[in-house]
Amino acid sequence: MKTNTVTFTHPSVNVLENRTLHCYRNASYSNVPTTIKVGPFDQLVAPFIPVAVVFIYEQSGSLEPIPVRRLQRALELLLDYYSHLTGRLNIATDGTYEITRIGTGAELLVAKCTDRLDSFSLDTPGRISLMDLPGASNALFGPFDASLEGICRDPLFTVQHTRFACGSVALGIRLRHNNCDGNGYFQLIRDLAELYRGLKSDYIPTLARPPHFLSYMSDLDMTSDEKQEALAFKPSLLVIDPLPEAIKAPSQPPPHVVGRILRFTGAELEALKVYATDPSTPNNWVSTFEAISALLYQSIYQARLRYFSEDPSAVSPPDFLTPFDFRGKRFPELPPAYFPNALLCLYTSLSHDMLSHAPLWQIAKHLHDLMRNKVPDAGHLKSTLRWIAAQPDKTRIRSGFRYGNGSIMVSQWVKFDMYAGTEFDDDEKPKLVSTPFTSISLVDGLAYTLPTEMQGKAGGDKQAIDVNLALSEPIWEILERDEQLKQFSTSWSPIGVRSG
Structure with a gap:
């Protein structure tokens, strides 16, 4: 049977061992349910999407x-x-995700790199970039099979430990996204680091703040009447797909997608925020994320219009999407240390005229209002989750966002404070924490805002932000000449990771 297994290899990286991981105290799993259902939040994430991050620790x-x-x-x-x-x-007949065969095991791969870590500092001596690492860091993760067979067969949680010739270490840690979002992922990493540090004593360490791993509403059991009432609700952010039609093959294959990194220094970001604020009301403000998102939204749309200048109708609706985390005061029913997903995606669409001609501050203001005025309140969110749980065919649940060659999706990873609490040895922060461009994340119009390696060392520009951005290859060629974008981001990775 043909699968979609993706293994990124590099001549200097070799996997030596593959170890199955079980619980330490509870190896019999006698107190664990045989099947755990996920909740409505988790149901919104496609099962083939992972959360993958590489952590680099220098000797x-x-x-x-x-x-x-x-x-x-x-x-x-x-x-x-x-x-x-x-x-x-396991995926039930109605599309509901379940976790079964508990006790089968997670996976630890032990690998060796025959080169020193500093041999990958190709850009600036002493600075490690995601693009410099073996396979743009993809060789530091285990193989991943995105086929239906693979996602139901393979572990939910994998770790690859790669020792470089100099003694430095890379940890490539991958979790399935339908088990947790980015917030939950970094909670798990901090829990792992806390337990690791605790092993320096003679006692078996415990977590000071144990996680809550059962999904919200995963135990919901509705009567037939309650299901009908739940289905009558009209959510603001989700729709039901019509029954699928036959998919027509495109007349020609789409261009390759290329992932590159744009760096915004702290000074550039301050200038961008001023530029993205309404000059007539300077007391108003936009966040750094809103300013970056507005800049990308407008610049990418204009580059796409230039590429499709002979047929502008070929550009899909210019929808914008960003995930929103409902932990905390927005939805207090979620318990502390909540590990599973707690996201819904906000989306909007601006007109051709605004994206083509409006000053940047108007776009930033629209996104600012989206983040504050279009977020469902607790009552609407709870009804939305019950609506998801009641669906007889969960495979047809979709965001109202219209993905296409005119859309853009921006995820705010910088808010996770990715370097904090990830010290495995006391006071030894990672040299780099980043998420790679993979065959799954090389999606045209997908961007992540990330902290830079400056977070991992004393001094330096702590306010700088990297944007990992994937775009169609010909759009990059046009974007490189965009004066507005170049004004605020003067450092771009010269090469990128290419799909296919």
């Missing part, structure tokens, strides 16, 4: 960081708190 002194034996013990202790991650995904 300092004579001791090698993160020995495999201690890491494995910490991972086993972690699974005592996240035991469902030893299971496998």
Whole structure:
């Protein structure tokens, strides 16, 4: 049977061992349900999408960081708190996701790189870039099979430990997105680091703040009448797809998608925020994320119009999408240390005239209002989640966002404070934390805002932000000449990761 397994190889990286991980204390899984249903939030995420991040730890002194034996013990202790991650995904006949076969195990791959870490500093000596690492860091993760067979067969949680010739270490950690969002992911990483640090004593460490891993509304059981009432609700952000029609093959294959990194320095971001604020009301403000999003939204749309100048109708509706996290005061029913997904995606669409001719501050103001005025309140959100749970065919649930060659999606990863609490050894922050461009994330119009490697060391520009941006290859060629974008982002990765 043909699968969609993607393995990024690099001549200097070799996997030496593949170890199955089980819970440390509860290896029999006698107290764990055999099947765990996910909740409505998790149901909105396609099962083939992972959350994958690489963490780079540089050797300092004579001791090698993160020995495999201690890491494995910490991972086993972690699974005592996240035991469902030893299971496998099952998709029920109505499209409901379930975690079954709990106890099958997570996965730890032990790898070696024959080159030193500093040999990958191709841009600036001493600075490690995502693009410099083996396979643009993809070789630092285990293989991933995005086929239906693979996502139901393979582990939900995988870790690759790669030791460089100099002793430095890369951890490539991948989780299935329908188990958690970015917030939950970094909670798990901090829990792992806490347990690892605790192993320096003779006692078995415990977490000071244990996670809540059961999905909200996963135990919801509605009567037939309650289901009908739930289905009568009209959510503001979701729709039901009509029954699928036959898919026509495109007349010619679309261009390759290329992922590149745009860096915004702290000074550039301050100038951009001023530029993106209504000059007639300077007391108003836009966030850094809103200013960056507005800049990308307008610049990319205008580049696409130039590319399709002979047939502007070929550009799909210019929809904008961004995920919104409902943890905290917005939805207090979610417990503290909530691990699963808690996201809905906000979206909007601006007119051709505004994106083509309006000053940037008007676009930024529209996005500012979207983030504050279009977010469902707690009552609407709860009804939306019940509507999801009641659907007889969950595969037909869709966002109202219209994806196409005119749309853009921007995710705010910088808010996760990705470097905080990820020290495995005391005071040894990672040198780099970043998410790679993969075969799954190379989607035309997808962007992530990320902290830079400056977060991992003393001094430097702590306010700088990287934007990992994937675009159709010919759009990049036009965007490189965009004066407005170049005004606020003077550093771009010269090469990118190319799909196909």
